[in-house]
């Protein structure tokens with residue numbers, strides 16, 4: 164069936180800007196429907212902050228002066244399990260989001276591909292934890308399982324793999340999953356650190372006393 168160009172606003176026009184500088188992000192506006200993780204104003208501020216942090220990277224998809232999609236990479240928060248990594252080589256893919264009218268056109272994949280093409284994460288492990296409470300089930304009409312599988316395929320297409328873990332937030336919900344991309348030049352000590360953090364054998368909140 165012929166494509167209706169009105170339904171494809173993004174094709175050919177949207178630019179991807181890997182690891183954009185914070186000033187660039189601040190100068191653009193954020194699409195009002197990029198609101199899955201936070202209200203757009205707060206998310207815009209958060210992206211500027213991440214891009215300006217020493218270890219942060221925010222890749223943008225822009226349509227003119229509007230950010231219509233992004234992926235944010237950063238060191239994990241210290242209170243998180245992955246934040247206990249002491250090698251400095253474990254990163255987190257904190258969020259990927261594409262505005263609803265721009266979805267289904269390969270934009271999320273382009274954002275991730277362009278980021279990894281920079282080589283910035285070649286010696287890093289990037290962890291992506293899938294939590295069903297972040298899934299956009301209302302707009303997609305998908306089940307949490309189907310959504311998890313969609314994200315898994317998306318991440319696998321750019322080199323992520325599924326890993327088991329005893330992290331209770333992930334292990335306790337089958338709709339959640341842990342993926343990680345091990346960069347081709349990742350040092351052994353970073354791999355060992357990630358392995359140790361995947362299974363810490365701590366009790367979950369349901370543990371017996």
Ligand SMILES: CC(C)(COP(=O)(O)OP(=O)(O)OC[C@H]1O[C@@H](n2cnc3c(N)ncnc32)[C@H](O)[C@@H]1OP(=O)(O)O)[C@@H](O)C(=O)NCCC(=O)NCCS
Pocket residue numbers: 199257258259260261262265266267268269270271272273297298299303305313314316317
């Ligand atoms: C997940 C999300 C980033 C995907 O963005 P996108 O630009 O539409 O993704 P792409 O077009 O690159 O498609 C990626 C894959 O998902 C599939 N897909 C996308 N939307 C889909 C839908 N509604 N139903 C089924 N499959 C879908 C695509 O077919 C593609 O898979 P394929 O290569 O096997 O065909 C977007 O839906 C979104 O912003 N969701 C809300 C936030 C979120 O869930 N972020 C991820 C957790 S941090």
